[in-house]
Amino acid sequence: MSGESRTELLKWVNELLQLNYTKVEQLGSGAAYCQILDSVFLDLPMSRVNFNASKEYEYLNNFKVLQSAFQKHKIQKPIPVDRLTKCKFQDNLEFFQWIRKFWLENRDEAEYDPLSRRKATAPSASGTRRSTPSAVESRRAPSANGTASTVRQTSAKRVVSGTTSASSSSVMNSSRRVTSSSSNTSIQSSTLPKVRSSAVASSRSATRSTSTSEIARELESAKNDLNxxxxxxxxxxxxxxxxxxxxxxxxxxxxxxxxxxxxxxxxxxxxxxxxxxxxxxxxxxxxxxxxxxxxxxxxxxxxxxxxxxxxxxxxxxxxxxxxxxxxxxxxxxxxxxxxxxxxxxxxxxxxx
Structure with missing residues (x-):
């Protein structure tokens, strides 16, 4: 699909993920790449993907999620993180075209709700594409050239049961699991920003001190040269x-x-x-x-x-x-x- 124009590619990603991107360079944050891959495999931790990222270290966190997904599904395509995070047009256009081709070769016809996936905190909270163990989806591992063929086999169609005692007890058990999962993830999400903020602060202070010492050394060297x-x-x-x-x-x-x-x-x-x-x-x-x-x-x-x-x-x-x-x-x-x-x-x- 390298023949598609950037306008067509942007239109496709905006429709798929319900975004409002106007430039290819905006994909340099890595968030859209993560969700495009999530629309294929449905197992990326979208709660860790920051669609409002504006700093380079936030871009890097998004690309860490993407790299983990590549390793998990044995996708051999290297990710040029250092170039993509610079938000240059040509680098992001090439990777955008590749991931579009990958999506076409491995997607299925099932519907994908990008908004609910972005709001989801755990796979169990997303009932859009996965329902019961009877609807297990098996996916093929990607081939060596970086593409993956997906074979999804559904053993049974979704069955909407009536109001029986068995179904009511199943609903009660599922609601308890959802409540427990939501409480756990809320605790994790409240603790995670503190850890991240402290790590970012220490990283900034270390960078600042390193930059100051380098400037001092350069200034001393310039003085010696001047003398x-x-x-x-x-x-x-x-x-x-x-x-x-x-x-x-x-x-x-x-x-x-x-x-x-x-x-x-x-x-x-x-x-x-x-x-x-x-x-x-x-x-x-x-x-x-x-x-x-x-x-x-x-x-x-x-x-x-x-x-x-x-x-x-x-x-x-x-x-x-x-x-x-x-x-x-x-x-x-x-x-x-x-x-x-x-x-x-x-x-x-x-x-x-």
Whole structure:
């Protein structure tokens, strides 16, 4: 019957159980599934089925009744409780179509009163479908594929006896049994809500405490992550500042070397006729020394580990003696003046 539309399925279940369902999702409470199965077997404890269920734990109680019935009648169809209780359309539609097919294959033609079954507290209180031991109904066990074939054999038709002494005594005995059964079930029904309410309250408190502890752990973990990110951010900011200082330092150094180089370039291409070749040579030597000085000049406050002075630094670099001998009086003057200058200061071309 998978070809039936949801409108036809809802119409069928509303007529069968005298309900007023408007959506397939409403079957997710499990109550209608229980009574559909009860209309086939007539042995489900309908007093435990809650048609007004609105909470998930109430849905689960209904599905427990349904699962017990499946086990009792050896129905092999698995019940996807976790999906059905979410009240999703597709999941409930598939199970609804299956239980409709099961009902068609196993129902009988006897009338079924859904209202009296929902109000019934015990099987003996329902006289709609079962009357006397002479009208025993035998049902076939379901087959392995989840369907059950029902064979009901009635050994005798219902007989309405006259007003005899035997029938009157039978009626008296039945009424006593009904009264006793009603009193017992009323006591059980008055005690059962207290037990259920206490169980629900303890379950809610346990869930609440578990949820609070989980939130506290997540909050602590988030704080630790935030502190770690804050420290990483500080390290990154310090690294960026150091890189900016280093960038400016080398830029200014290259700019100063560029100024010296331009001065030497002009001196070579446009030599001063008033200077002797010896003076020009000395100026070139001074320019070379200045460029070398700029290359190895350090930033303020920075010291090379294990080096006491620039002279020691040059010695450690194994500079040749020829380089030392090229230092003239003029070149030495330019070198000393250059050491006192800021790195980003422009060099006067007339110095050379």
């Amino acid at each position: 770690t990110l804050h420290l990483l951010n500080q390290d990154n900011e310090e690294t960026i500042k150091a890189l900016e200082i280093e960038r400016n330092f080398y830029y200014n150094k290259l700019r100063s070397i560029e100024v010296v180089n331009e001065t030497v370039y002009d001196m070579i291409n446009n030599p001063n006729q008033q200077e002797t070749p010896e003076e020009q040579t000395e100026l070139l030597k001074a320019a070379v020394l200045r460029i070398h000085d700029l290359l190895y000049m350090l930033a303020d406050g920075f010291e090379v580990p294990g080096q006491e002075s620039d002279a020691n630094y040059y010695d450690n670099q194994n500079l040749t003696a020829d380089y030392s001998q090229t230092k003239s009086e003029a070149g030495q003057s330019v070198l000393e003046n250059g050491n006192n200058m800021q790195i980003d200061m422009d060099i006067d071309a007339d110095t050379f």
